[in-house]
Amino acid sequence: MEVNTQSTLLLVLDLLGTFAFALNGALTAVRVIRIDIVGVVTLGMITALGGGILRDIMIDDLPPSTFSDWRYLTVAAAGSLLAFFARRLERLSTPITVFDAAGLSLFAITGAGKALDFGLGPMQAVILGTITGVGGGTVRDVLVRRVPVVLTSELYAIPAIVGATVLVVCDRAGVPGLPAALGAAALCFAIRMIGVRYDLHAPRPQGFDDPDRPKRT
Amino acid sequence: MEVNTQSTLLLVLDLLGTFAFALNGALTAVRVIRIDIVGVVTLGMITALGGGILRDIMIDDLPPSTFSDWRYLTVAAAGSLLAFFARRLERLSTPITVFDAAGLSLFAITGAGKALDFGLGPMQAVILGTITGVGGGTVRDVLVRRVPVVLTSELYAIPAIVGATVLVVCDRAGVPGLPAALGAAALCFAIRMIGVRYDLHAPRPQGFDDPDRPKRT
Amino acid sequence: MEVNTQSTLLLVLDLLGTFAFALNGALTAVRVIRIDIVGVVTLGMITALGGGILRDIMIDDLPPSTFSDWRYLTVAAAGSLLAFFARRLERLSTPITVFDAAGLSLFAITGAGKALDFGLGPMQAVILGTITGVGGGTVRDVLVRRVPVVLTSELYAIPAIVGATVLVVCDRAGVPGLPAALGAAALCFAIRMIGVRYDLHAPRPQGFDDPDRPKRT
Numbered sequence: 001m002e003v004n005t006q007s008t009l010l011l012v013l014d015l016l017g018t019f020a021f022a023l024n025g026a027l028t029a030v031r032v033i034r035i036d037i038v039g040v041v042t043l044g045m046i047t048a049l050g051g052g053i054l055r056d057i058m059i060d061d062l063p064p065s066t067f068s069d070w071r072y073l074t075v076a077a078a079g080s081l082l083a084f085f086a087r088r089l090e091r092l093s094t095p096i097t098v099f100d101a102a103g104l105s106l107f108a109i110t111g112a113g114k115a116l117d118f119g120l121g122p123m124q125a126v127i128l129g130t131i132t133g134v135g136g137g138t139v140r141d142v143l144v145r146r147v148p149v150v151l152t153s154e155l156y157a158i159p160a161i162v163g164a165t166v167l168v169v170c171d172r173a174g175v176p177g178l179p180a181a182l183g184a185a186a187l188c189f190a191i192r193m194i195g196v197r198y199d200l201h202a203p204r205p206q207g208f209d210d211p212d213r214p215k216r217t
Numbered sequence: 218m219e220v221n222t223q224s225t226l227l228l229v230l231d232l233l234g235t236f237a238f239a240l241n242g243a244l245t246a247v248r249v250i251r252i253d254i255v256g257v258v259t260l261g262m263i264t265a266l267g268g269g270i271l272r273d274i275m276i277d278d279l280p281p282s283t284f285s286d287w288r289y290l291t292v293a294a295a296g297s298l299l300a301f302f303a304r305r306l307e308r309l310s311t312p313i314t315v316f317d318a319a320g321l322s323l324f325a326i327t328g329a330g331k332a333l334d335f336g337l338g339p340m341q342a343v344i345l346g347t348i349t350g351v352g353g354g355t356v357r358d359v360l361v362r363r364v365p366v367v368l369t370s371e372l373y374a375i376p377a378i379v380g381a382t383v384l385v386v387c388d389r390a391g392v393p394g395l396p397a398a399l400g401a402a403a404l405c406f407a408i409r410m411i412g413v414r415y416d417l418h419a420p421r422p423q424g425f426d427d428p429d430r431p432k433r434t
Numbered sequence: 435m436e437v438n439t440q441s442t443l444l445l446v447l448d449l450l451g452t453f454a455f456a457l458n459g460a461l462t463a464v465r466v467i468r469i470d471i472v473g474v475v476t477l478g479m480i481t482a483l484g485g486g487i488l489r490d491i492m493i494d495d496l497p498p499s500t501f502s503d504w505r506y507l508t509v510a511a512a513g514s515l516l517a518f519f520a521r522r523l524e525r526l527s528t529p530i531t532v533f534d535a536a537g538l539s540l541f542a543i544t545g546a547g548k549a550l551d552f553g554l555g556p557m558q559a560v561i562l563g564t565i566t567g568v569g570g571g572t573v574r575d576v577l578v579r580r581v582p583v584v585l586t587s588e589l590y591a592i593p594a595i596v597g598a599t600v601l602v603v604c605d606r607a608g609v610p611g612l613p614a615a616l617g618a619a620a621l622c623f624a625i626r627m628i629g630v631r632y633d634l635h636a637p638r639p640q641g642f643d644d645p646d647r648p649k650r651t
Binding site: 030033034035036037038039040042043053057062063064067068070073074083084142143144145 | 491492493494552554555557558561572576579580581582584585586587591592635636637638639
């Protein structure tokens with residue numbers, strides 16, 4: 001498997017996704033709790049880089065690659081600072097959602113590809129791709145004392161799981177890396193955007209989707 | 218020290234403990250917050266595998282062994298899905314508590330044994346055995362925004378600490394691995410079940426066990 | 435870069451900082467939630483050792499050095515137990531704040547120095563120094579379900595960032611390790627104590643420092 005994350009195209013997309021995650025993550029944090037500039041930058045950077053760091057701990061690629069690479073740190077810090085200084089950006093919620101979906105797709109696919117590169121099995125690669133996509137936002141939610149959105153509603157983890165699974169299947173089937181990666185990312189992106197557009201949710205446990213039941217989260 | 222976790226008996230017990238942890242963890246999560254299927258499976262698997270993953274990060278056995286082994290992933294996913302589809306299982310609270318205590322005992326003992334195998338000292342082995350037993354449930358509690366039960370009440374960490382300590386002392390005293398492991402696990406299990414039966418709690422700080430003091434957790 | 439953490443002076447200071455962090459961390463935990471002795475000791479030790487453990491995971495020095503060293507474990511456990519048995523110590527809030535600031539300073543500086551020793555870049559060293567200083571308290575706050583203080587108010591992370599930055603700049607400029615470390619730690623300590631004395635806070639995002647806005651944290 002060669003998802004060549006060094007190729008210029010994927011690098012640029014990955015940095016764009018990092019920027020969108022940091023911006024979106026920092027804006028979310030500002031909305032939820034009263035934090036200072038340290039909190040905004042910390043939470044933005046954790047949203048952007050946390051998933052990749054968790055993946056790299058699990059596959060033993062330490063120090064984590066995005067943490068070692070100053071370009072990722074710089075882009076993540078820039079996105080967070082933009083959220084701090086220009087909170088009016090929040091009104092641009094549509095483009096931010098689109099970029100965030102792009103980041104999710106790229107992170108899920110490059111995360112699964114990297115796990116395969118490091119010799120992990122297909123189940124592990126799908127899980128690690130998903131963690132790469134959703135892990136940073138989950139850590140941020142824990143820090144701002146919010147139940148992680150990914151556990152409760154929306155189609156957020158599901159597109160990442162589907163995209164990572166397609167990538168792993170393509171790898172097993174001998175489909176070349178770059179087309180497989182772009183196709184899987186496009187699929188993840190499409191599912192995510194359809195979910196946002198039609199407000200789709202993952203199924204809930206029996207007896208728990210009763211609309212009259214008081215919401216406790 | 219050779220706690221041979223490959224022996225069929227211990228493997229079967231360990232997988233049973235994993236299943237019980239996943240089932241119990243997922244049922245607990247469903248009770249506490251409103252989550253979807255992604256949340257149920259994620260939280261069940263984290264409860265079952267999280268402690269071992271934390272231990273393996275600390276002793277530098279990466280990727281974590283239970284994460285690499287598809288049998289553990291499959292059993293943990295199965296236990297979680299069972300909780301999702303058959304919430305009525307909750308009524309079987311006694312057998313689930315028993316299995317959970319068995320899982321705690323086995324995880325604490327195999328965790329401490331593995332730490333010794335990797336050359337860590339006796340204090341470290343006791344701590345890592347305890348983390349193996351209680352770490353997964355603690356991460357789950359953080360994700361569902363609950364103060365970890367292990368910090369606040371019940372005899373949950375204490376049996377794990379006692380069991381792991383007995384194993385470490387036996388190891389130093391030259392007691393062979395398998396009898397020591399089974400004896401230590403049995404002791405942990407007995408303390409845990411006695412604690413459940415008689416509703417025992419660990420001591421609280423001075424001035425904080427006043428029953429009239431409003432509970433803030 | 436040779437911040438020789440083995441030198442007796444630095445070791446004694448580091449153990450003092452560990453003790454202060456454990457004591458302060460355990461007292462904080464007791465104030466915030468109702469916990470038992472397991473919780474007090476766990477949270478005190480996590481406050482004292484958590485930052486160094488996070489740093490060592492990131493730089494791949496596993497098992498984490500302070501976890502492997504029984505002196506740190508013992509000192510951290512002693513500080514936590516003191517908080518459990520002598521809650522009246524809380525009245526000594528001034529000396530505890532001073533020791534805590536000393537711990538913050540030493541942890542930030544030795545953390546950044548260790549990151550440089552392990553070949554990480556300057557940005558990474560500053561971040562890891564800061565994590566060493568504030569990481570343990572952050573994990574404790576998450577476990578007791580409090581928004582981490584470091585994200586919301588006070589000058590707590592800022593002195594650590596400044597101290598770590600000074601250390602990294604000195605290293606690049608060829609200033610010898612021990613004077614640089616002591617100077618950077620003194621600067622961090624001074625900023626922290628000035629912040630406490632004059633109740634200084636880091637800037638908040640636009641529109642969020644309105645005193646009439648209800649506090650949601």
